Amino acid sequence: MQYLKPASFEEAVAMAGEAHGDVRFLAGGTDLLVRMRMGAVPDVLIDLKHIPGVYDIERTENGGWRIGVAVPGAELTEHAGLRADWPGVVEAVGLIGSTQVQGRATPVGNLANASPAADSVPALIAAGAEVEVLGPGGRRRVAVGDIPAGPGRTRLAQGEVISALYLPPRAAHGGDAYQRFIPRTEMDIAVVGCAVSLSRDGNVITEARVALGAMAPTALMVEEAASALVGTTLGEEALEALSEAASAAGRPIDDKRGTAKFRRHVAGVLARRVALVAYERAGDAK
Amino acid sequence: MSMVHVSARVNGDPVEFLCDSRETLLDVLRDRLALTGAKEGCGTGDCGACSVIFNGRLVASCLVLGAEAEGAEIETIEGMADGEKLHPLQQKIIAHAALQCGICTPGILIAAKALLAKNPDPDEETIRYWLAGNLCRCTGYDKIIRAIQDAAAEMREEA
Amino acid sequence: MALDEGKDVKGGHDAREYDHQGPFRHVGTRPDRPDGVDKVTGRAHFGADAYAPGMLHAAILRSPHAHARILKIDTSRAEALEGVKAVVTRADFAEGLEGEDWNILENIMAGEKALYDGHAVAAVAATSKFIARDALALIEVEYEILPHVTDVDEAMQPGAPVIREGAAEPGLPEGMHPNVVRYHESGHGDVEAGFAEADLVIQRHFATEATHQGYIEPHACLAQMGPDGRGDLWCTTQGHWNVQKLCASLLGVEASAIRVTASEIGGGFGGKTTVFIEPVAMALARKSGRPVKLVMSREEVFRASGPTSSASMDVRIGMKKDGTMTAAEGTFRLQGGAFPYAPMEFTAMCAFACYDLKHVRQRGFDVMTNRPKQAAYRAPGSPMAAFAVESVVDELCQKLGLDPIEVRLKNAAREGTRASYGPTYPRIGLVETLEAARAHPHYSAPLGPNQGRGIACGFWFNYGGETSVTLALSMDGTVQIAVGTPDIGGSRASMALMAAEELGIPYEDIRVTIADTASLGFNEISHGSRVTYASGLAVIKAARDAKRKLIARAADKWGIDPEAVEWRDGAAWPAGDNAGSFEPLTIREICAEMGATGGPIAGHYEATPEGAGVSFATHIVDAELDPETGKVTILRYTVVQDAGKAVHPSYVEGQFQGGAAQGIGWALNEEYIYGEDGRLQNPGFLDYRIPVASDLPMIDTVIVEVPNPGHPYGVRGVGETSICPPLAAVANAVSNAAGVRLRQLPMRPARILEALEAQTDGEG
């Protein structure tokens, strides 16, 4: 395996273009090294951590956030500004693995690894996050939800690298939240994950986005669940409709982590709980 | 085989090594630098026995490549005691009998040290969640939690 | 416990050794363990921490199939790879083995068939880990895939694939499937008559999944073997004499040709009582002429080292309205993988051991399946029995409106009770644990909504076994003890405490070393909770032997009869006025002169102590159920157990807590998950879910001390009983919290939710 350290994203793209065989970009390595241990050793590994700016968390001009591709979970969860704006995204990133994993793992790696159960992805989708993608064909902005294509597969073209993660400015009176179901308290992969981001006008929900993890080959937005919320004050009826929409979403499977039936049930339970937290947060927000 | 040349600092001392690009930092510490205090319990980030502090962050050294250590500051269990003098966490782990077999102990000590650097007075729940990636199969964690709290109290007094 | 050796394991042995009623000076205190500093500084050397000049790295090729005939293995391409120094297959091991040695060989390297997913078929030694791994990919194995079975009940069905023809022992009931290889039946009285006396009889079916010991240190060793056929082996093990014996047998050499040194051991819980990789490393070392290091990956640990058995059980118990148990009966089917010796007789024998029963009968079936060979795990066979029996007892209490502790007290086995498995109990401590549990504030603490409390009892025989100890005195009067039982959980401290007690010298003056196989007589494995009991007894006896010799030197010097000398406070004293008037001679003074007064002084003990002393525990647990997701949280846990005499109470508490934690894992989340293809789906700590720190509460402990008549200080083994009650205690708590009873482990959330749904449907 060849180990390369580009000094810019352009160089990274060029290196990937010249390389033969299995080429991988390296962020925190918490997925990649596990895969390597299982025998999937790439031919070329391009470490992005020496590119200037990859450890930065900055406000963008429009009041959102730009997060470097090497910022690990630990750094992100310690960031007061991010925590205040996007508590749901931050709690989702904070759920990835142990303290040790947090010391390395990045949300972009979480996204590009394309596990249906990735914790940060539903939260990023609900938040309306985007990534900047650089490739032989140039630079483009892509919605987070458009990156995963299926378990372990992305829609990134050959040689394309994600160069930054963008969170939009938080809406006035907006709040987000994420929860997952796992059998233990920590160190498990989500059986189901659910993120809700919403805005309020007084007690009425004006906008909502609901995303689920581990209910389909990729994390997915559930329009029906969101529309169950909009225009309501999150009364029992709205919660019931939300819960039903969440349970009905996707195409969950039976596997060692849970049955489809269980996943559907828990999706409904989580959606309720998460919506309540997001609603509270939006109420507290300015 | 593509070997990578790396210089870093381990426990304050400069080190240099050549490693296979596929080798993990854990492999390098153990096999090339003869620092066998970090243990491999899983090799996949699940057990925490290989915990080290890497550029100020607690990490699993089995999830870091040796090649990534270029220019890094690394702290391992071997650097925890100050010469003859044990770190308060080390003393308290012994005093509370907070180890049985001891294979998890180096990782737990390193993780606990990182915790106390961030939070000098952690409550039980904080310690438990912080240590969720440090598996101990022998003790049921009870005495480990007590030892860490006791060490934290002592360190607060000394500070 | 070494079932294979056909040893008689009985708790009822009447060996009277108890002679020191105290007060104790050292025993019962909590000094720092002698190896503490090594273990907190990273200096302690575990299995994988050994290196040798010129060392090769080995890797094992494992079958991806649950059951397949091996048609051909071609290793030529691997051998041709640069850096590969040796490749071994079954042909490189001894031929003509029989019995358990053959089973073990077959397990560590497949012969004609691969019998489970992960079964070793070949191994490579090369100059680097990476080359060894690459070489595995070059070994070509041609398999003929055979139908497989991994479930114990399915393996007993007519038409189930046969794992091995002719493996069954004689004496089985008629008409058994060839996968049923052994049968056990025991008990007394007339159970049907007993059931007729009952007001309520409950019969239930139970199932438990296989769990793994889950020690954090994978199996690891460093092997060397010269062309003269002599070798050295460094490895992590609970019993290096057993490793020596097995390696010698499997390699076809004499035992004395191999010297085995036990490394520090990173947990075992029974799983490191046999060999998995050690003979393979030795064979590679022999073939390559180089030192060979072999370390299992975590995945290999799960796929190919001993999990415990899974079990299918039926239990029936009769009770009168006043709580008197009238009869009990149980059938216990255990699969132990593709080999005989699932510990089903222990399951059967332990099942009703807590109760004084006039009528009791238990049956056990040992069943083979396409799974790895089971290895001992903490009280092997007993936890599943306790799960089934204590669940039924609890259900009887619920239905009859009786207090679960009162009912257990009413029926508890006591001194003089005829145990369900045969012998008559000497002094035992079950009643004391129940009384302590009842008096504990936990038992009467209030509970919130969705919370429930469970209690359960558990039993383990404990074990003695062959033991040798040498206690050598230095010229300065300090002491060096060589024991043969690896220190898994602070046993060096316990040994030093007992020697300090006997010799009347400071704890710090004693150094305890784990001797290698060339330096001490044979020692049984550290298992069966035998270390503190048997090695401890041996240390006491060796210290007494040394004391006799010290006394003789003093008597000689004073010119009086040794009978007239007594040992006190680390010195020889004339015993009473008649003995004469002499200044006491301290151990230091005697030792300083030992060269001139008759030569070196050492105490020895070599024997097989048999009074291990059975041990009982009662656990209390509070659980909270999330009724919407089926998730259970353990809120509070109390272990009450009889330790006989706690030598180092902190380490006794540690054993109690560790066993409880493992039992909670077994109850809630741990399981071997096999796919349709017979492959293990969760060979890693991410999906084989042992409890993490945030899963558990503090675990309160109460040490009950009812002296074991079979030990000079009354010590009983404490390591195993603590894993017996939690499965049932948690199930009973869940039942009280949720109103549904789970009879299948683990009680994963989906299962609880299904049970809740079934209950609502039933009501609706």
Ligand SMILES: Cc1cc2nc3c(=O)[nH]c(=O)nc-3n(C[C@H](O)[C@H](O)[C@H](O)COP(=O)(O)OP(=O)(O)OC[C@H]3O[C@@H](n4cnc5c(N)ncnc54)[C@H](O)[C@@H]3O)c2cc1C
């Ligand atoms: C013990 C353990 C526990 C875990 N628990 C969780 C959990 O609870 N929840 C969860 O969601 N995940 C979990 N994970 C998985 C993993 O930690 C996360 O997916 C993590 O976010 C991956 O980030 P990384 O930076 O380490 O990625 P890497 O391993 O560096 O990369 C992952 C993938 O993304 C690609 N990639 C990385 N950066 C880029 C880029 N900039 N452009 C294009 N491609 C890129 C890589 O090539 C690779 O294919 C766990 C892993 C471990 C080892």
Ligand code: FES
């Ligand atoms: S060995 Fe690194 S986490 Fe287990």
Ligand code: FES
């Ligand atoms: S003390 Fe053995 S694993 Fe923690």
